Amino acid sequence: MEERMETLIREMKNGDQRSLARLISCVEDRQAGWKDVMKSIYPGIGKACVLGITGSPGAGKSTLAGEIARRFLDRGLSLGIIAVDPSSPYSGGALLGDRLRMRDISTNPGVFIRSMATRGALGGLCQAARDVMRIMDAAGKDVVLIETVGVGQDEIEVVSASDYVVLVTFPGQGDGIQAIKAGVMEIADLFVVNKCDRDGADVMASEISAMLELSSEAGQERPPVMMTSAFTQEGIDDLCGVLSEFINQKKARGKPQRDHVRNEVLGLLEREMVGMLRERIMENGKLESALDAILEGKGDPYSAAEELMARVHLVRSRPGERKEDTRG
């Protein structure tokens, strides 16, 4: 590994926030040497507890995350916060709003806040978020909070990479629990009805409990349903109590699951393959002539893909043997 990277990692481990920021950028942008950084920090990670916070737009996730963060900081925990923002040229306003909410904690030296755009993440959003979590872990953060809008499949995958998932809902969220149809319910470890100072919070909490009862099997533990309000501060201490308890349990807990690691390895592999494939296919003019034909009404995308596919083959090499085409 480059000396520069080694220095950055050493400084990061000593608590230097600027080195942390630079390493995250290096890995997120897939700059030269990013993989060496990840390989180097990997053996030391697993100490941080990753809490996912997700829910519909407008549920008050950022404010709630800020309240949780403040309490953890008061207890002397160090924190990393990742805000996954669907990227939009219009999002300036929203980002600004989120940052204002976090303002009073963002100057605390125990906290490091990072926004990630959902669009254009070079290594895929889920992998990029996982990499950033790991870097924060390696930097010695006790807790990593990751906040996403939990409606898209990508965002759900991101949050399901965390150790504990909090699903934030609020009264007046359109059709109530019907609106929570996003495939996030089954990954939630805890449900929060936020903005509980508003009308309808009790009804919403009962509906969620009823649904959890209906869908869970006998003897199975059901996720708790809690009510919070950043406005009245109701319930936030209780929520942090439950989260702290989990953080302490997690310290005693364990290893990543085999299936998760398999998916990650395959994902990393596929990204590289697809990159190589695109290069190869673009190289000669075949793709462009196929496009010409389609646009002139003389072809279709399905046949074109098939024909291009026939020109590129996967070959497995065996060490010490001559490479051969395995198509037989």
Next chain:
Amino acid sequence: MEERMETLIREMKNGDQRSLARLISCVEDRQAGWKDVMKSIYPGIGKACVLGITGSPGAGKSTLAGEIARRFLDRGLSLGIIAVDPSSPYSGGALLGDRLRMRDISTNPGVFIRSMATRGALGGLCQAARDVMRIMDAAGKDVVLIETVGVGQDEIEVVSASDYVVLVTFPGQGDGIQAIKAGVMEIADLFVVNKCDRDGADVMASEISAMLELSSEAGQERPPVMMTSAFTQEGIDDLCGVLSEFINQKKARGKPQRDHVRNEVLGLLEREMVGMLRERIMENGKLESALDAILEGKGDPYSAAEELMARVHLVRSRPGERKEDTRG
């Protein structure tokens, strides 16, 4: 192509809804012969106008889609409706709700309704949705309505494959326009403030207009902002008027864009490659031994992917030549 498929396509073109349903299933599940079906119908498509309807959960998209559909049917147009549902074991309720809202139109022979799950779409959600749109187009539908929850990247891509995108918002949607930070704003051709019988609809509409004014360049046409309510029926006729106008214009319009076709061909190609790759990598026990090592703390996913990658190479074959490894 198999005779069975040819028969199904002929019957579908004659208006048989059962054949249409079977062809959609065949293509969605990537059953044998799916590609022949797509190749065969491709030359005849492009007549239907595809309208995308998107927005946050609870915005009332299904109800609004139902109202639009009813008016189009009254004018003698035939309709396909695709509802993209984030799939969840909990979604039974939500699906049922949506279906109830569509009940009064779903028995009309001029309409065909199809739900698609976001999770586990074999060809990728975006491609699968595009394929289903094309089949409905080939079946002679005048209009295809596609309804998605527009917060995730996947869902945004689906809806951006349509000819015209309606973004549905509603008053009381959390932080107002701040909540619409999903990368959908820049693909919207028309903004609707739905549930406009509620308080705050005027404010929301003004905010959206102000934001559009701020972000658009001088002389650039700005998307219209309309207000609707399925409850009072306000504004829905006006909305349908604008949509009809677009449908008529589109009939005079044209071809797919080169960039879109390029992305589609590359996407189809990548799916096939990744499928082949997974097979190859799974074949021998290398992947599993790499996983063993990682779980024992003797490796990391990044190195494992790299090592597996070194065992599979892409080779380009030139017709009439011996296949050779291009790594040089």
